[in-house]
Amino acid sequence: FIAYLELFPMRQEQDRIPGDAPGFGRLGVPVFARKCDVEGSRRSLEAELNNGRLAMVAITGMVAQNAFLGTTGPEMWTPSGAFEGELGVQAPVGFWDPLGLAADGDADTFKRRRAVELKHGRICMLACVGYIVPEYFRWPGYLSPAQGIKFSDVPHGIAAVSKVPLEGWLQIGLFLGHYEGYFFRQDPKRAPGDFEGYGFLGAGKNFIF
Secondary structure, eight states: OHHHHHHTTTOOOTTSOTTOOTTOOGGGOGGGOOOOOTTTTHHHHHHHHHHHHHHHHHHHHHHHHHHHTOOOSGGGTSOOSSSTTSTTOBTTTBSOOTTOTTTTOOHHHHHHHHHHHHHHHHHHHHHHHHHHGGGTOOOSSEEETTTTEEGGGSOSGGGGTTTSOHHHHHHHHHHHHHIIIIISOOOTTSOTTOOTTBOGGGOBSOSOO
16 A cells, blocks of 8 residues: 555656655645645645654654653653652653653652752753853963963863863862762752752852861
């Protein structure tokens, strides 16, 4: 059946625009078959191209999801039953847990994962700002006086990885590790992401010590 459609009613003729099959017309209905008016149907043609591209990406994602992780049906979007009242559960997605990680209803595990989610989200928001700000502002002076590297010499994004000296990355790593191990420890008695000494916009009482 598909071969018949491909070879006869849906064959591409040289004198017609791409996708304008001789046996089909508006909305793909044969009874409306006529040669396409490109200018008169430009908006519809552009919408069809964009929707078709989106549909190809969508069906690829659904097939991959089904092959590797299981169903792509409504079960993926419905609440697990244990955490549907938590923050972040919003229509139309609801409690989004496509991997079923919260299916066991373990409250302690969920709390730990929520704390990690909040922390990573905050880091990513800062990273987005860090990508944008260097387009408009650079610190004056030298990043590494010994190597003669100015802040203005450091490129944006991933390219900066190879430009910043190893000692600089070690300082950044130690600074983050200090915060992670000292100030940003999750207190089991506090809500996920709620760290003692830090309040609105993450402004804390401590800076380094």
